[in-house]
Amino acid sequence: MNTKQDATRRQPGSLRWLVTGLLCTAGLVLGAPAAQAATVTLWDTGASLTGVGMPQSRTGWQAVPTELFAFEASPAKAASDPGYWGREYSFRGDAVVENQSLLAVFSKARGGVEIYAKEGAPGRPIAQVMPLTSNPGPSATMRRVAIVRNAGDEVVLSVTYAGAGESATFAFSRSEIVELKPTGKLTGLRLLSPLQYGILPGFVGDDLIYSPAAYPEAKSIALPSDNLFVGLQPGGDRMLVVTWPKGRQQVQLGLGGAPDQRRIESLELQGDGQSFFLASLAAPGIWHREELKAGFLEKDVTLAWKRPFPAKWKTQLSEAGVRTSYAFRQTKGTVWRGVPGSYDFPAWFEGETAMLRLGKKVPPKGDALIYFLEARETPTSVVTPVDILKATLGRPMSEAILDPAGRQLRTHHKRGGDSVHRACTCGYTEAIEAVFKAGEETGKKQFIADAVDDMIYFVRCHLERIADYRSFAENLAKQLRAKALAAPELKAYLENLEQIVQQIPQECEVQKENMKSLDHAADLAKQTLALTLKSDPDNLKTYAALLKAWRGMGGAQDYVLAKCHTVTRQLFQDAGYGCAELPKAVAVAEEIRARCRQILRNPDGYEIWADY
Structure with missing residues (x-):
């Protein structure tokens, strides 16, 4: 790593980030992981704004x-004098x-709250927040x-809003957080923001990556409600992070x-x-296709793209026909996998430059998206999507989603x-x-006995883990058949998963x-162990045959x-992707996942590498 360049990154202000949070529960204001402004100013524009985009002229504006x-x-x-108390202000403009x-415009003409960045790319729209009204059109004004x-x-x-009984409350603090609470009959929000890709992260399991091109006829697709969504905006320099607490939320992407x-x-x-939170993160090269x-x-x-800062950069490639997540390594190397065997690890950095090496076991197929969700030797000035998750949902709920305990490898080392x-x-x-x-087999009898005992433990761990997978598969297959009988409209979807x-x-x-088996x-x-009882010139030859038997079994x-893990990851993915154009299957998909x-x-x- 270029230490001089890295040191420059760590200087305050060397990387400017914008973090904007939208909260949907009134009375809750959270601190965001970004610098706070000294004050919040409320303006009356004097007349309704008619132009498109962030206002450039403030002629006629008055601070309330x-x-x-x-x-x-x-x-x-x-x-x-109590006679003056309780007076309400009437806006002459917007x-x-x-x-x-940030700057947020409550546009009467367009009926939405338009949020613009003041940092990163000043004037660039972050999102337009519209009500999900019962009757779209005039009722949304x-x-x-x-x-x-x-x-x-x-x-x-x-x-x-013009819709009967539909309203919302917005609260702005000195931080970059906007709080929104739908009230009355208003039940949801529509966030308008152009995205090239959508990512539903899976911290135990692979991320779901939604490409609009995969749905050429669909006007909308349904997503499992997994509490975190990352959208990649055009240009590779901005991503949106949306989080929400656990509940019965419904999430769709409009295409x-x-x-x-x-x-x-x-x-x-x-x-x-319940709440929703939106954050906008900006930096050159924050994602790459x-x-x-x-x-x-x-x-x-050698890719033309260079990482803009250290983080846990990742991509998805095809291994054994299944989308598989790879975190970029710091150096080139190899990996051994239970199904495909040994191959060159396909993604690493040389300095700041991204490198790929693809082969028959991980072939060049389609596109690779490179992005980050988590920190890894990341400067404190950089905010990650996981930071947003923790800041908006709190540690107990975010830990249940991130599941750091569940991402730890189980050990097969007895001692x-x-x-x-x-x-x-x-x-x-x-x-x-x-x-x-x-x-030295007789003199090191105890060493051999301990190693054999450890090996038995290793075999037991493997067989027990395989038995767990088999029990999981048998129970789930039975459940899928029952659901197919109860919901014929989901039969094709469920049969594919079975x-x-x-x-x-x-x-x-x-x-x-x-x-x-363990008996074997x-x-x-x-x-x-019998070979350690006495020295014999044939011991090595006899042990060679036993070695072959041990290794064949192992x-x-x-x-x-490894195959059980790969199949389960494929099931995890297909359950999520399969409900995209089948909204009635979302609840089943969430249960299966x-x-x-x-x-x-x-x-x-x-099953998988340690940094999965």
Whole structure:
């Protein structure tokens, strides 16, 4: 890493970030992970704004005083007279709220709250917030904007829409947070913001990446309500982060554009009476799309894109026909996987430059999106989507979503650092083989006994984990069949998922003879230990045959365990993608994905890598 360049990044102000939060529950103002403005100013534009975009001229604008007594000839006298109390302010033009990082226009002409950035790319729209009214069109227009509070450090406005009984309350603090509460009959929001891709992160399991081009005819698609959504805006320099607490929310993406220029146009959020939060993060190169060309095969490919700052940058590639998440490594290297075997790890950095190496096991196929969600040696000036999640939902709820405990690998090391460090049948048998080659099997009898005992523990862990997957698959398959009978309109969707999950017991049956059993492992252990009772020139030859048996059994178990994990990840993905154009399947998709997430928790190292 270029330490001089990295040091420059860590200087305050070297990377400017905009964080804007939209909260949908009144009375709750959270601190955002960005610099706070000294004051919040409420403006009356004097006349309705007619131009498009962030206002450039402020001619006729007037700051609304925190106390309306200021309009009287004798403010102090008016303040002491109850006859003046309770006066309401009437906006002659549009209401505008401004702090250090954003400017929000309550546009009567367009009926929405238009939020613009003042940092990063000044004047660029972040989002337009519209009500999800029962009757779209005229009922979405603003009938009235009233001041609830104007205190210098906080501005609260109440908006009444033309739809009967539909209203909302917006609250702005000195931070970059906007608080919104739908009131009356208003149940949700529509966030208008052009996006090229949408990401539904899966911290245990793979992210769902929504490309509008995959849905050429759809006007909208439904998403599982997984509490966090990241949208990638055109240009590669801005991403939107939307979070919401657990509940019965409904989330849809509105799609549009010509067939060759499809885009996400809106995010529709049905709130279930709870909050939604929106954050806008901006930096050059904050995300990148790379076309994976056939010419990339078996080559180290240097990308034109460079990471703008250290973080846990990631991408998705195809391994064994399944979308698989890869976090960029700091150096080039290899990896061994239970299903495909050994191959060059496909994504790493050389300094700040991104590198790819794709081959037959991870082929160049489609596009690769490069983005980040979490920090990794990230400067404190940089805000991540996970930071937004924690700031808006709080630590207890965000930890339930991030599940740091569930992302820890389970151990198959019985004695920790006291045992053979390469804990697998290959590692243990290799260590034991070295003793036999040196002719020291009788003198190191205890070492061999301990290694064999550790190996039995490793085999037991594998078989128990495989049994867990098999039980998961059998129970879920039964549930899917029952749901298909109860909901015929979802039959095709559910049958496809059942075919996927059935691969687990099928693979177990195919490999049953090769995986053997604990009794077989115990017999191998007995034969191995018997060779330590006396020195014999044939011990090495006899052990070589046992080594082959140990490794054959362990290798089959490694493969089946990795296959179970891969199949479950595919099920986790297909359940989410499959409900996109089938809104009635969303609840089922959420249930299936929750069950997948539970079995995927605490994977073994033979299932997936440690930084998954």
